[in-house]
Amino acid sequence: MNSIPENPSNPGSQPSDVATHVEVDGVRLKLAQPYESPGRWIGQGEILQQLLACWISVDPADLPLTPRLVGAPGVGKTQLAIAAAKAQGRPLFIYQCTADTRPEDLLVTPVLSQNGEIAYHASPLVTAMLRGGVCVLDEGNRMNEKSWASLAPLFDNRRYVESIVAGIVIDAHPEFRAAVTMNQDESTFEIPDYIMSRLQPTLPVGFPNKQDEMAILQYHLPFAEPEMLAMTVEFLQRSHQLKLEFSPRDGINLLRYALKRIAQDPSHPVGRDQAWQEALKSCLGEEAFDLEQLSQRKSRTLGGDAVPLGLADLFFDPDDPMHPDRDDDEDDEEFNV
Ligand SMILES: Nc1ncnc2c1ncn2[C@@H]1O[C@H](COP(=O)(O)OP(=O)(O)O)[C@@H](O)[C@H]1O
Numbered sequence: 412m413n414s415i416p417e418n419p420s421n422p423g424s425q426p427s428d429v430a431t432h433v434e435v436d437g438v439r440l441k442l443a444q445p446y447e448s449p450g451r452w453i454g455q456g457e458i459l460q461q462l463l464a465c466w467i468s469v470d471p472a473d474l475p476l477t478p479r480l481v482g483a484p485g486v487g488k489t490q491l492a493i494a495a496a497k498a499q500g501r502p503l504f505i506y507q508c509t510a511d512t513r514p515e516d517l518l519v520t521p522v523l524s525q526n527g528e529i530a531y532h533a534s535p536l537v538t539a540m541l542r543g544g545v546c547v548l549d550e551g552n553r554m555n556e557k558s559w560a561s562l563a564p565l566f567d568n569r570r571y572v573e574s575i576v577a578g579i580v581i582d583a584h585p586e587f588r589a590a591v592t593m594n595q596d597e598s599t600f601e602i603p604d605y606i607m608s609r610l611q612p613t614l615p616v617g618f619p620n621k622q623d624e625m626a627i628l629q630y631h632l633p634f635a636e637p638e639m640l641a642m643t644v645e646f647l648q649r650s651h652q653l654k655l656e657f658s659p660r661d662g663i664n665l666l667r668y669a670l671k672r673i674a675q676d677p678s679h680p681v682g683r684d685q686a687w688q689e690a691l692k693s694c695l696g697e698e699a700f701d702l703e704q705l706s707q708r709k710s711r712t713l714g715g716d717a718v719p720l721g722l723a724d725l726f727f728d729p730d731d732p733m734h735p736d737r738d739d740d741e742d743d744e745e746f747n748v
Pocket residue numbers: 451452453454455482483484485486487488489490491592619627630631659660663
């Protein structure tokens with residue numbers, strides 16, 4: 412199956428940092444550019460260690476794991492993966508998954524070049540596989556099953572992909588590592604179990620504590636005044652306590668907007684409080700002013716799911732007259748009044 416190792420330009424040959432093309436089985440592939448960023452991860456050291464552990468090889472025969480980073484939008488999943496790649500000094504490639512990502516987008520895309528010939532462009536994922544880098548499949552649960560299916564052999568012990576378009580099999584470099592981020596929201600596909608079982612373990616990224624959240628905001632907005640930072644951290648921490656999903660990203664955006672409004676007209680500066688309130692409303696909506704009410708509304712909507720199940724609930728419908736825990740008629744009447 413793997414006819415590639417003999418090929419001098421495939422994984423074993425370790426293309427240098429400046430390589431822009433690699434040849435695989437006679438097909439010349441143009442490589443993608445790595446993503447460069449400072450990629451600092453603040454606080455929550457344990458989850459960074461857990462991610463890094465997935466990528467260790469404890470023995471020459473051992474294989475790395477490809478974990479799933481899950482959590483609310485804006486909590487820091489992508490940042491965590493970037494930081495982990497940086498910590499290892501491996502080149503980083505990020506692939507943004509979408510609902511219309513096709514297998515060839517993920518692998519190799521044919522492009523018509525200037526002289527009318529077909530040029531083959533390696534995706535960020537294939538580039539990471541060839542260069543021995545890290546690929547972050549960002550927001551992986553937006554991608555459909557067909558695209559995931561093309562990655563099934565990559566994320567088990569076979570570690571290859573097959574590009575139908577280029578007619579080649581591409582082996583992953585031994586140093587290749589990957590992680591998949593997934594948002595817990597509704598606008599996503601159900602990923603089939605045979606894929607999920609290859610994306611292990613699940614690493615849940617949670618909201619930062621007060622001190623870390625302050626450090627995150629300070630890091631991204633070092634020019635913000637302490638008073639404005641404190642207001643934002645207070646707001647975010649309260650929303651975390653109430654299990655609402657306002658995130659560090661929301662905090663960064665709202666604070667950034669408030670600072671811009673204040674700086675806009677130095678002769679008539681908008682008051683800090685006023686600018687912050689306006690930014691809250693513009694970025695997060697009117698409902699963000701009353702977190703308690705928002706939280707109550709949210710728990711009412713989720714109400715049905717929150718009721719703990721008893722053993723009998725597994726066997727009887729809640730309305731089944733045979734249900735042992737069913738309220739009697741009197742209670743029903745009271746309830747209906
Ligand atoms: N622990 C952290 N350290 C540094 N920056 C963070 C941290 N957590 C969140 N951020 C910042 O918050 C924003 C949202 O993070 P991101 O990784 O894009 O979230 P997600 O991928 O979960 O939607 C980014 O600007 C990111 O840099």
